[in-house]
Amino acid sequence: MMAKQDYSRVPLVLFALIVVGAGGWFGGVWFANRSAMENMPGMTSAKSMDMPGMSHESKTSGEMTSETMSGKGESTDADKETQSTHAAVMIDPALAKRLGVTVGIVESGPLNMNIQTVGIVQPDETRVNDVYLKTDGWVKDVFVDFTGKRIEKDSKLLSIYSPDFVSIQEEFISAREFASANRRSQLESSLQASALEKLRLLDIPEDEIQRLEQTGKPAKYLTLRSPLSGTVLEKNAFPGQRITSANMLYVVADLSKVWVQAKVYEYELTHVELGQPAIVHISAFPNEAFEGKVIFVQPSLDESSRTTDVRVELSNQDGRIKIGMFADVEIKHDMGTGLLVESAAVIRSGEKDIVFRVKGDKHYEPVAVHISPLKFGNRFQVLDGLAAGDKVVTSANFLLDSESRLRAGGGGAMPGMGGMDMGSGAKGDKEMIGHAH
Incomplete structure (x- = not known):
């Protein structure tokens, strides 16, 4: 009769075999990866490492x-x-x-340091004239009756009736007649010179004075003329208006040159000097660049915005640049x-x-x-x-x-x-x- 076999130890044997097999497999993988890493480009073994500091x-x-x-x-x-x-x-x-x-x-x-800023076109203040009358009177005719009109120097602006003007003319005629009748009288000559000076102080043109000397007849109306060629920016005269010497009647400006008033920040002022070239771009002329130069830097600073005004002069012979236009300004500073x-x-x-x-x-x-x-x-x-x-x-x-x-x-x-x-x-x-x- 055969003896019974003991199978109770079989699971333990199988478990031991599995553990040994797994350990061998992981060991093989570890050695294979180590060998591959040592052969990778740039990896060095401990034996081949450089000396410290190298x-x-x-x-x-x-x-x-x-x-x-x-x-x-x-x-x-x-x-x-x-x-x-x-x-x-x-x-x-x-x-x-x-x-x-x-x-x-x-x-x-x-x-080249380029400062980018913006500005507004304004008239050249040195080419602007406010036109006043130096006596009182009433406007009769207005020859320049709208703003924006282009006029030449000595163009007629308006005519007025002025009692003072008539009185001074009559005084001049009387003094001249007395001087002619009494050639040796220094007093009459002095009166004539005084009356002539009064006429000139009223800005009466020389051709009108010559007419008065030749005809001996006073003009009833005084004609006011433009002091320069330019464009009428303001008009404050109307027919029949009562005016005094305090009334500003016209503003006439020569716009052949204009200013662009731009603002520059405080930290940029070191790069702004008189005479520097400036390039101005105006949106109305997108394909053009106007060349100008810096002619003035405001001596004071706006404490709230930390900016100051910089003035750029532009030529405007054709009159295309209009007062009030916005402009992009580029000021160039050559620093070597x-x-x-x-x-x-x-x-x-x-x-x-x-x-x-x-x-x-x-x-x-x-x-x-x-x-x-x-x-x-x-x-x-x-x-x-x-x-x-x-x-x-x-x-x-x-x-x-x-x-x-x-x-x-x-x-x-x-x-x-x-x-x-x-x-x-x-x-x-x-x-x-x-x-x-």
């Missing part, structure tokens, strides 16, 4: 690495600070193109020449300004630069840190800045830029990126 660059083509900045010779404080916060980055040209990296050149150029870099190339962190300088085909070196607070168009003036001819990154530099900071801090993105979505080329880019420690 930078290492992978020799594998198409990889992205970084290295701590180390300059030759003495370093400035700014360089040392940059070395502690940024590391150089290396990118394969093909990957740089996919990342959108573009390059510009630092070059010497003119430092200097070193210029595109503003897009400068990363302004608040504490310092960083530019990535291109060294060779794939080496991007962070450089601390000192730039002027002034901006010339879309460029900054470089005061220190770069030289003419240097190539700098003008786009995708914030991506380089992030990678550079990570490397300098001992971290850095994993292959493929730390999980950034590279689009369709992500897989290929991962194969092109390595690390240097």
Whole structure:
């Protein structure tokens, strides 16, 4: 009779076999991954690591690495600070193109500070005349009866009846007759000269005085004439109106030259000087630019707006520019020449300004630069840190800045830029990126 077999230990044996098999499988996977990682571009074993303080660059083509900045010779404080916060980055040209990296050149150029402001066209105050009558009377005829009319110098404006004017004419005629009858009388000659002076003080033209001397008959009406050629801006005279010497009858302005009154902020005043060229654009003439110059800067400042008035003179011989038009004004200040870099190339962190300088085909070196607070168009003036001819990154530099900071801090993105979505080329880019420690 066969003895019974004990099957109670079978589950324990099977469990032990499963544990041993799983351990062997995981161990094989671990050794396989370790071998693959050691063979990845840019990864180094403990035996092949460089000495402390030495930078290492992978020799594998198409990889992205970084290295701590180390300059030759003495370093400035700014360089040392940059070395502690940024590391150089290396990118394969093909990957740089996919990342959108573009390059510009630092070059010497003119430092033209252009101040943009707005203004209003106004008449030249030195070419404006307010027309008054120097006696009292009543308006008879108005020859210039609307504003905006173009008139010439000595054009008739209006005629008036003035008792004073008639009386002075009669006085002049009597004094002249007495002087002719008594040629030796100094008194009569003095009276004639006095009456003649009164006529001239009333702005009676010389041809009217000659007519009075020849005819000996006083004119009933006094004719008021324009003192200059120009445009009538105001008219305050009407037929039958009673006027006095206090009434302003006309405003006549020569508009062959006009002013543009613009406002400039306090901080811009250092770039505004008398005689500077200015370009004026008026919306009525979108395809034209009018050239003018600064002729006056107001000596006082508006305390509420922190602005001051700047006056630009424009030629207006054809009269197309109208009083009251709005204008865009560009005042140009020539500050000589200097070193210029595109503003897009400068990363302004608040504490310092960083530019990535291109060294060779794939080496991007962070450089601390000192730039002027002034901006010339879309460029900054470089005061220190770069030289003419240097190539700098003008786009995708914030991506380089992030990678550079990570490397300098001992971290850095994993292959493929730390999980950034590279689009369709992500897989290929991962194969092109390595690390240097």
